[in-house]
Amino acid sequence: MTSAPLSDTTLTRLARTRPDPAGTPYLGAALRARRRLLLKALRLRVDRGRDGPRPEPYARFDTSWALLERAERDHPGAVRALVDYPTTGTWLAAVLSAPEGPDFEALLAHWDTLAVAAALRARCPFDREIATPGGVLALTGAGRLRTGAERTRIHYDGGRTVRIGPAGAPLRRAFPYVLLVTAGPAPARLRGTGPQWSPLRALPGGRAVLDDLDPYRVPPDGTGLAGHRAAGHSADAYPAWAARWQEARALLARTDPDRAREITRAVRLLVPVTPGTPAPATARAQAPGSVPGSVPARHFGATLAAAPGAVLTTLPASPRELVETLVHEVHHGKLAALHALAPLYRPGGRAVYRVGWRADERPVSGVYQGAYAHLALTDLWRRAAEGDGLPAGWRTLAGQQFERFHDQVGEALGILLQSDQLTDSGREFAERMRTHHVSLGATRGARR
Template identity: 55%
Template sequence: MSVAPVPAPVVARLARLSPAPDGLTLLRSALHTRRLLLLKALLVRVHRHRASVEPGALGRFERSWDLLERVERRHPSVVRDVLDYPTTGAWLAGALAEPAGPAFDRLLGHLDTLAVTAALRAGGTLDVTVETPDGLLPLPGVGRLSVDAERVRVSAGERTVRFHPDGAHHAAPAVLKLTGGRDGVLTGRGPGWRAVRPLHGSVARLDDLDPYRVPSGAGGTVVVAADPADTDHAAWAATWRAAQELLARTDPGRAAEVSRGVRAVVPVLPRGPRHLGATLSAAPGAVLTSLPDHGEGMVETVVHELHHSKLATLHELMPLYGPGRDAVHQVGWRPDLRPIAGVLHGAYAHMALTDLWWRAITTDGVPAAWRHCAGQQFDDIHDQVGAALLILLESDELTVEGREFVHQMRLHHASLGAAPLAAG
């Protein structure tokens, strides 16, 4: 994608794991540019192959596109926030990869929910009828309405929204209120309504409702979304709060980065007895995770997965490695052989963990049990990252920018290895 040159000092700070705000600002700008390009690509595909799109689906798509454009002219920040929400990226990736046919037409219908979400968050009047083929109307980042109907009329005044399912003559409609001023915060109540819940001290939402929170075949691994009925919201909220407090005590800069950079925490099923954490390259800012046993586990998962997201976004902005080849490499943290992209991603995310553990070891006021555990984990993972960095620097698959990025990573890795460890 065509963007302005990337400032080398900012990239160097990202490689050295700096949580400075300029890095996150750069990545957010890159993410938004990428979303606009993908959305435009979807529009171009629909227009070029409109004869293959079912007429009703085509009409709804064009109506939703017009609504999104009208809202964007009045409230660009609200539309940007909706488009940049992690699950929007997962939906776009799925839609662009889907061949023409009924499944593609069905995917196009999600633009309805994006446009309606933006319009409702922006305030003002609205009166539209949207399709709910599964009996569900998701509003990304806001919540989900369950109805026994194939269509729902959405009527909104300046600050109040009502949903009227087709054929529902007796039940009171679900109602949303616009409460956040320019932030466009919607709160709701009524039959069938479930809200996506905010997580303390951050922009993150505990999103167990969005239909694209865990796309099929996510990341090439078996990642299964947890059933919303099984989500213990109180347990998740308590674990998140404990993690935020622990991270703020250990590394205030990283805590601030997490509070701004993680948009969604998605509950998934654990893999056997093991805790599971994952990210989607198409959905930066989302952390897919099973519920850790304690705050320390949540801290480690969020820091690790956030750095996967950061690297994925940076690579889209400034390619760090070339197209995939057959070469694969052994790394210390996985039993299977990894391509160069996997080596780089793993090295970056695991170096973020060593940085976190180094601070847990050397910072006063950190719980003794975590300090001890961090000391035990630091040595092994630090050595494994060092070996991976050598693989990367010896590879011819990195771009010039990628080699410089890894060089900066190696400098930070060396600085961590020089630190005195006191894990007792």
């Protein structure tokens, strides 16, 4: 994966945690390139396994790969949207790490569903029978259809209607279930009929949706959830989430319009999670591949390194909490993307450190991630505390949070700059972070 180098100006703005019109698309392109590399890695693994004792899963993978290639030739944007979708990344991470055998083959079957979803969005005709575990057809980026069958036939002739029924059933005019494909240019949207269909629900403004449907909205093994679990689909829960999202977007737009626009572009999914085993009062468990949030302890937020654009969160008690969670998690995603492009620290180090916002000791990767996300928050809190026309409660709390975390971020940056695990790129980026951190403590007023 190669990309043109970032300009010095863009690197500086990224280190300051400020939105950048050049940096954000650059990081997005890098993430898309990485997703393609992971698909190639999966293809190579399938090629190595096709001569084993169970060739059927690998043959089905080949058929779906061919369908996806055909759809991409017709409408590359429709396929790219599915490949880049956050939950596709979660699935890829799970299937690539699965051991050979039934576990790998069960996860591999989801590729058939992804190919079907991409072909529908591209209006590419097909007739397939695919596995639908638990009697559920989960169409990534669209919704979920309860078919009641473990294998399902899907017939699409390229028009407005998708006919769906149990595997082996003859195609009739009145198939049990029907999806409608929107007219107009691809990528098409899907609209279901009947109570068996549950669509993804758009959040007010922007392109984000509330995703409580996709089977890969969280990792299958719960990695990165710190004892939390995915919330089940609920029609009753949506109004509270939509209201909190709308209130948070409005508060952020008044506080920091540039960040509000960045959040609108960056966040594609809000994934509700519910509390499980409580995390320690001032810590969140962090598993490999996850970047949990940290403020405050009663509220949980997380970003999965494999699924940029998805924010996992419990329902925040206030718009302020959601604002903080969104800013925090988006910056975890930005730093993970930058690290994938130009490694900031070397793997394998055993040294651990204490930081102010965690009770447990952190490796240098955790210190770097935490320092960057909290630097973004201290920048936000400073603007909120000194902003005109903002709610008094928000200004007071922001000022308190700024005073609490500003020194902690400074200490974490000191740890990083004294560490021998940083690469040259990582040290330079941390130096630029420290320059911005110092400016936040030395000057007043909004900064651009």
